[in-house]
Amino acid sequence: MPIAKLKPKTTAPREEIVIARQMHQALVLHFLEGLTQAQIADQLGISHATVNRLIKRGRQLGLVEIKIKSPVEPLVDMEERLLALGGIGRAVVVPTVSDNPQTALQAVGEAAARLLIEEIADGDTICITGGKGVSAVVAGLQPGRRFDVEVIPATGCVQGKHYTDVNHVSTLMAERLGGRSYQIHAPLFADNAEQRAMLMAMRSVADVFQRAREAKVAVVGIGSILSSDSTYYDLHPSSSTDRMAIEHAGASSELLAHLLDGEGRVCGYSLNRALVSLTLEEFASIPMKIGVASGLNKAGSILSVLRGNHLDTLVTDEATGARILEIASEEGHQA
Numbered sequence: 001m002p003i004a005k006l007k008p009k010t011t012a013p014r015e016e017i018v019i020a021r022q023m024h025q026a027l028v029l030h031f032l033e034g035l036t037q038a039q040i041a042d043q044l045g046i047s048h049a050t051v052n053r054l055i056k057r058g059r060q061l062g063l064v065e066i067k068i069k070s071p072v073e074p075l076v077d078m079e080e081r082l083l084a085l086g087g088i089g090r091a092v093v094v095p096t097v098s099d100n101p102q103t104a105l106q107a108v109g110e111a112a113a114r115l116l117i118e119e120i121a122d123g124d125t126i127c128i129t130g131g132k133g134v135s136a137v138v139a140g141l142q143p144g145r146r147f148d149v150e151v152i153p154a155t156g157c158v159q160g161k162h163y164t165d166v167n168h169v170s171t172l173m174a175e176r177l178g179g180r181s182y183q184i185h186a187p188l189f190a191d192n193a194e195q196r197a198m199l200m201a202m203r204s205v206a207d208v209f210q211r212a213r214e215a216k217v218a219v220v221g222i223g224s225i226l227s228s229d230s231t232y233y234d235l236h237p238s239s240s241t242d243r244m245a246i247e248h249a250g251a252s253s254e255l256l257a258h259l260l261d262g263e264g265r266v267c268g269y270s271l272n273r274a275l276v277s278l279t280l281e282e283f284a285s286i287p288m289k290i291g292v293a294s295g296l297n298k299a300g301s302i303l304s305v306l307r308g309n310h311l312d313t314l315v316t317d318e319a320t321g322a323r324i325l326e327i328a329s330e331e332g333h334q335a
Helices: 012-030 035-043 048-060 073-084 100-121 132-140 167-177 195-203 203-213 235-250 269-276 280-284 296-307 318-330
Strands: 090-094 125-128 150-154 215-222 253-255 258-260 288-292 313-317
Touching: 012 035, 012 048, 035 048, 035 090, 035 203, 073 090, 073 318, 090 100, 100 132, 100 215, 100 313, 125 167, 125 203, 132 215, 132 288, 150 167, 150 203, 150 288, 195 203, 195 269, 235 318, 253 296, 280 313, 296 318, 313 318
Parallel strands: 090 313, 125 150, 125 215, 215 288, 288 313
Antiparallel strands: 253 258
16 A cells, blocks of 8 residues: 655745845834834845835735824714715814813814815905804904905894894904905894885895805804703894794704704794895805804704705814714714
8 A cells, every 4th residue: 555645844945034034124123113224224234225125025015004093083083974964065173172162162263264264265255144153253363364355244233242243243354354344234133024124125235135145155153042041042132032932933043043943944933034134045055154153052953954954064163063963863863
């Protein structure tokens, strides 16, 4: 009976083992310890050209994986998740650096101000609302040059507090940018729809709103309605006595003083018909619409505006963004 012969074990030639070891050493010294190729050549006792070939071959074989961790990676991920909700084409999320709402809003305002400066050019018209968010944008403006722009109110005026006075806010924005502002000489709320029509037909008011309709960029705040610190009641104090009617109308957010429901549709609330303001249909025709909002109490309102497809860009902070996503997930709207 013939005796089966065992095949000798195959082993890599010694030269290949040496080369593999040198390749490993060269890769470690270069990518982990930061040595130059010349330093590696001296340390391993081989030529500079050989080191170059070893590193190049090592990368071709997939022996090197480079992963860069960015400190803004979580923010970029959140921006993508907000975009996935729909309703906007761009999200800008800044770190929530403090539990103080004013500090958080300041950071959001500064980010929106930088975005605005990147987007505008000489000859542009900027349409704005009043409010704390837009006031924070104005405070954050640090243009590197003067811009020949016009700043136009998108709504009538509410006096009493500096941030509710859209004339005051538009004047400050124009001064900071180096442009000029237009004033709206009409209240935000008329007594009824008939008076609203009469005010909108006045030449001085109609001219301002026509300029607003032709704006290239809009910067607007997003208002909460049912939270205890809602600024909507600063716009129309008597509406606080009508809170039950507001709740019955299903109001969830405020945009250009229009009360919107949870899906971003205009509510059947009586004051909506008396607004001296751009309509949301007119607002929609502005090419770039930037919404600025910060605060956990605003999260549901922001989500309402997103669902209504009223904005192109949202600027908010990380804590607010997380709450928006949480609400969307709870309600089954997470994309």
